[in-house]
Amino acid sequence: MENQLLNLPENEKSDAELIELAKADPESFGLLMERYQIPLFRYIRRLTQLPKEDAEDLLQEVFIKIYQKLNEYNELLKFSSWAYRIAHNHIVDFFRKIGARPRTNSLEDYELAKLLTSKTDIARDLDSKDCLEKMKASLEKLPLKYKEVLVLRFLEEKSYEEIMDILRKPKGTVATLIARGREMLLADMKKEGIDCFEI
Amino acid sequence: MRNIIAETIGKIKEKNIRPEPRWKYLAKKYSVWISFFVVAFFAAAVFSVAYFLVSQLDWDLSAAAHRYSVFYYLSLVPYLWAAPLVILVFLAFFSLRKTESGYRYDFWKIAASALGVILVFGFLAASAGFGRKMNGVMMNDFPGYGRLVATKESQWSQPEKGLLAGTVNSVSANSFDLQDFSGKDWQILIDEKTVVRPSARLESGETIKAIGQTENNQTFKADEIRPWQGKGQMSGNAKNSGGLKRTMNGR
Numbered sequence: 001m002e003n004q005l006l007n008l009p010e011n012e013k014s015d016a017e018l019i020e021l022a023k024a025d026p027e028s029f030g031l032l033m034e035r036y037q038i039p040l041f042r043y044i045r046r047l048t049q050l051p052k053e054d055a056e057d058l059l060q061e062v063f064i065k066i067y068q069k070l071n072e073y074n075e076l077l078k079f080s081s082w083a084y085r086i087a088h089n090h091i092v093d094f095f096r097k098i099g100a101r102p103r104t105n106s107l108e109d110y111e112l113a114k115l116l117t118s119k120t121d122i123a124r125d126l127d128s129k130d131c132l133e134k135m136k137a138s139l140e141k142l143p144l145k146y147k148e149v150l151v152l153r154f155l156e157e158k159s160y161e162e163i164m165d166i167l168r169k170p171k172g173t174v175a176t177l178i179a180r181g182r183e184m185l186l187a188d189m190k191k192e193g194i195d196c197f198e199i
Numbered sequence: 200m201r202n203i204i205a206e207t208i209g210k211i212k213e214k215n216i217r218p219e220p221r222w223k224y225l226a227k228k229y230s231v232w233i234s235f236f237v238v239a240f241f242a243a244a245v246f247s248v249a250y251f252l253v254s255q256l257d258w259d260l261s262a263a264a265h266r267y268s269v270f271y272y273l274s275l276v277p278y279l280w281a282a283p284l285v286i287l288v289f290l291a292f293f294s295l296r297k298t299e300s301g302y303r304y305d306f307w308k309i310a311a312s313a314l315g316v317i318l319v320f321g322f323l324a325a326s327a328g329f330g331r332k333m334n335g336v337m338m339n340d341f342p343g344y345g346r347l348v349a350t351k352e353s354q355w356s357q358p359e360k361g362l363l364a365g366t367v368n369s370v371s372a373n374s375f376d377l378q379d380f381s382g383k384d385w386q387i388l389i390d391e392k393t394v395v396r397p398s399a400r401l402e403s404g405e406t407i408k409a410i411g412q413t414e415n416n417q418t419f420k421a422d423e424i425r426p427w428q429g430k431g432q433m434s435g436n437a438k439n440s441g442g443l444k445r446t447m448n449g450r
Contacts, residue, residue, distance in 0.1 A: 023218050026211045033204045041203075056203055063207045064216060071221040074299065168302040 015079035023070050033063055036080065039156070040087050046151045047091055058094060062087045081165035084158075088148065088166055095144070138188040146181030153178050228299055235294035239313070242287035243320030244329060248337075249280035250321065251330030255351045259430070260362060260410070275354070279347045291317060352380050355408050363387075363419050364408040364427065370401050377407070377419075387411075388420045399426040 013021075013031070021028035040062060045055045066086050073082055139147065152158045152166060163174045210216070256275050291313040295301050301309060324330065337344045345353065355364030356379060365379035377385045387409055389395075399407055406427035411420045 026208050029211070030204050030208055033207060037203055056201060060203055060207050060210070063203070064210065067207075067211060068216060068219050069224075070218040072219070072224040076300075164303065170302060170305045172305050 016073075016075055019070055019073055019079070022067070026067070029063075029067055029070075032066075032079075036083050037063075039080070040083060043084060043087060043151070043156055044091060046155055047088075047148060048094070058090065062090050065090060077165050078162065081158075081162045084152075084156075084162075084166040085168065092144070134192055134194045135189060138185055138192060138194065141188055142181060142184055146177060146184060149174060149177040150181045150185070231294060231298050235291060235298070235313075238287055238291045238294055239316045239320060242284060242291055242317045243324050244333070245280050245284045245287060246317060246321030247324035247330035248333045249277045249284060249330075250325045251334055252277040252280065252348055252350065254325075256349060256354055257351070257408075257430070260354075275349045277348045279344075288313060288317060356380050358385075358413050358419055361410055361412050362408070363411070364406065367401060367403055367405045367407055369403055375401055377409070384417065386418045388414065388418060389424070393421050394423045396423070396425045396430060398429075399424045 015032065015035070018028060018032045018035075022032060037059065041055060041059050044050070044058050044062070045052075048055060048058065050058065062083075066083055069086065073079065139150075142150075148167070149163060152163045153160075158166065160171055160174055163169075164171050167174065169177070253275070258272070258275070260271070292310055295309050295313050304312075334348075334350075338350075352364070355362050357363075358379075363377070363379060363385065365377040365385070368376040368378055368384070370376075373390060374386050374388050377387050379385060395401065401407070401424065408425040408427060409419060409421040410423040410425070412422075414420050
């Protein structure tokens with residue numbers, strides 16, 4: 001099987017095929033890393049808001065963990081969901097270890113708008129810098145469990161099923177967390193008098 | 200961005216990092232399932248004892264034994280077994296939730312599955328007589344056990360509440376002698392209003408149950424006599440058979 005896989009051009013190989021190759025040869029793992037380094041780096045950055053270098057260190061640790069767990073991969077899952085799950089768990093462990101909360105102050109302004117756009121009428125005017133700063137502060141106050149689902153749903157644009165597989169939570173719980181997270185974010189913005197979105 | 204891919208491959212090679220063997224993953228995966236079945240097995244064993252205790256009781260005596268039927272029913276719950284059963288059901292639920300795909304199912308599906316497995320195993324254990332045997336072992340080997348659970352014997356050893364059972368010693372026209380489970384002798388008074396259930400046999404050596412009230416420390420006036428097993432009703436329609444009960448003057 002390995003020989004057959006090796007004959008395929010690299011970009012045509014599926015994730016599952018690359019996993020099989022990577023088990024035998026770490027160089028083949030490079031192909032998988034190439035596919036996922038940008039989305040995983042972006043996810044780590046969005047959730048942790050660490051400086052670029054620190055986020056890259058974390059990404060490397062995540063890749064090593066993925067490599068060590070290659071035999072655990074279950075083909076019933078999308079590889080990306082499984083990789084995000086490992087990244088998510090690593091981030092949670094990381095914050096537990098350093099005893100800090102993830103920060104939000106390096107989210108891009110357009111990303112903040114995405115958190116609010118779906119099903120709400122409030123993200124109409126994001127011109128005001130002051131307003132965005134206040135909104136970041138509100139987002140920072142959210143517990144990680146709400147923040148992570150909002151990031152996965154609206155910034156990573158994952159489906160409910162994918163979020164369910166990443167966080168290992170039932171679909172109903174995911175839906176509830178998303179709805180509550182948004183409500184909490186909006187409520188805090190209202191409380192802080194952030195009225196630039198015509199809430 | 201620095202070359203994370205090259206750095207990571209370099210680190211993997213340098214530290215000779217290898218994917219963990221698959222057996223480790225499989226051992227972890229199956230250990231969760233094994234823990235579920237072990238918990239379910241114990242839960243089923245506990246359930247079978249609780250079921251045995253509950254099934255042998257008479258549940259239609261609330262009017263005789265308690266002013267409020269809800270207290271009567273609560274007094275019959277085998278808490279000694281129900282409490283660990285509740286804990287084991289929770290453990291089974293969490294074990295199932297911890298399986299590889301357990302998170303994909305909502306609370307009710309997981310709860311129903313855990314309960315379903317426990318009930319199936321539990322009824323199998325009960326029908327194999329495990330509950331009865333276990334209860335017997337507990338009765339014999341743990342002296343205080345009998346006071347902690349409501350048994351049929353304890354249920355019918357409450358003459359002050361109008362419930363008395365024991366072995367018939369001798370029978371006369373308007374009374375019979377009975378020795379209760381503690382060895383105490385009673386004279387049971389019967390008259391033409393006393394209902395004697397069809398399969399209750401007022402003969403020496405028979406074990407019977409009596410519902411009524413105490414006249415004094417050794418005399419019990421019976422309103423109803425039942426056989427030890429069941430209510431003493433014959434099968435068939437109660438209204439039409441006319442054989443579900445008989446009074447003393449209709450014997």
